[in-house]
Amino acid sequence: MEGKTGRASSLRWEILRQALQNRRPADERSRTSIDRISRRTKRGFNLIPFDLASDVEIQSLSIADSTSNRIRMDGTGDVCLRYTLPVDGAPKLFVFQRVDSADLNDFEICNKHHVDFTGLVCQWPSEDVLAYYCLLHSNMFRSKRVIELGSGYGLAGLVIATVTEASEVVISDGNPQVVDYIQQNVAANAGAFGNTTVKPMVLHWDQEEISTISYTFDIVIASDCTFFQEFHKGLARTLNLLLKSSGPSEAIFFNPRRGDSLDNFLEAIKGNGLRFSLSEKYDSDVWNHHQEFMNGDESWANYEKDHCYPLLLRIIRSLMVGIRCKTLMVHSSNFLLPPILYSCAHWNEPCYSAGEVVGGGGC
Numbered sequence: 001m002e003g004k005t006g007r008a009s010s011l012r013w014e015i016l017r018q019a020l021q022n023r024r025p026a027d028e029r030s031r032t033s034i035d036r037i038s039r040r041t042k043r044g045f046n047l048i049p050f051d052l053a054s055d056v057e058i059q060s061l062s063i064a065d066s067t068s069n070r071i072r073m074d075g076t077g078d079v080c081l082r083y084t085l086p087v088d089g090a091p092k093l094f095v096f097q098r099v100d101s102a103d104l105n106d107f108e109i110c111n112k113h114h115v116d117f118t119g120l121v122c123q124w125p126s127e128d129v130l131a132y133y134c135l136l137h138s139n140m141f142r143s144k145r146v147i148e149l150g151s152g153y154g155l156a157g158l159v160i161a162t163v164t165e166a167s168e169v170v171i172s173d174g175n176p177q178v179v180d181y182i183q184q185n186v187a188a189n190a191g192a193f194g195n196t197t198v199k200p201m202v203l204h205w206d207q208e209e210i211s212t213i214s215y216t217f218d219i220v221i222a223s224d225c226t227f228f229q230e231f232h233k234g235l236a237r238t239l240n241l242l243l244k245s246s247g248p249s250e251a252i253f254f255n256p257r258r259g260d261s262l263d264n265f266l267e268a269i270k271g272n273g274l275r276f277s278l279s280e281k282y283d284s285d286v287w288n289h290h291q292e293f294m295n296g297d298e299s300w301a302n303y304e305k306d307h308c309y310p311l312l313l314r315i316i317r318s319l320m321v322g323i324r325c326k327t328l329m330v331h332s333s334n335f336l337l338p339p340i341l342y343s344c345a346h347w348n349e350p351c352y353s354a355g356e357v358v359g360g361g362g363c
Helices: 002-021 028-037 055-060 104-113 125-136 155-163 176-188 229-242 261-271 284-294
Strands: 050-052 077-083 093-099 145-149 168-173 197-202 219-223 250-255 274-279 311-317 328-330 340-342 351-353 356-360
Touching: 055 077, 093 155, 093 176, 125 155, 125 219, 125 250, 125 284, 145 155, 145 229, 155 168, 155 176, 155 197, 155 219, 168 176, 176 197, 219 229, 229 261, 229 274, 261 274, 261 311
Parallel strands: 145 168, 145 219, 168 197, 219 250
Antiparallel strands: 050 077, 077 093, 250 311, 274 311, 274 356, 328 340, 351 356
């Protein structure tokens, strides 16, 4: 067991070393070993079909020349992906992103701004699930102010801006390099947003105040943002600052459990006086894909539930503060999602209702 663990550790260091050297493994055997230990996948849950955009399509976007879609001989560079939304009449979405490239400058920027560079690595599977979920529940975003946190290349925010008739969508990340890509992707799809205002934003989670946008958002969304436990307190505080203080507001997060990482984030959520529910089975298509991967579907060879399957985390402000009651049904016609049963007698103790784990700050 120790030897296997040591081997996995050395392979992960090899991944980091290659990123720093900006090159691929020298031999196929090394490539195969690294692919086996890495949790990354090229297609993920594959809920929103995509392929490479053509040079002609990129030129029509008037923001980049055809070389933007060229992968260099070492396998690095930028590409433009064309997403086909499963909605009648919906326009194509174009998302520019990196391909397997990182250098020392990335690490220097991360250290300077106290952020990570995972948003540059790839489009993570939880983002795909979040975008698909928002697509299916588009009614809940109509006429709402929405912000995506830790957006990476911004797929979910772009989907909401394109199909839901939200009043405003802010697509944010703490890494300024990532926000440069978000800016490019917003510009590339500007004609698809209708009357929805879409803004890229650099937003750090260590800010004590966000004066210009505090308590103004109806819905906050995020995916795979609880991996680094050092950011939990800042993320929970930022969420508390962003959610509207008057009227209904809600956060929708998708995150794998990843050991105790998600549980520790839930403690930070409770520490900020917020309520939450956690769901495992929230969509039949996502669940069916999960079952296929668990049964050995080779399209995601290294799939493991704890690290790969995103749980649905819904977060709201605590209600009826100062009143001790045994149960409280929370429901608003403004949201499409079903009501949640909360136990208020001991709000710091999770309870169970209709397959959901529910918990939150004390009343």
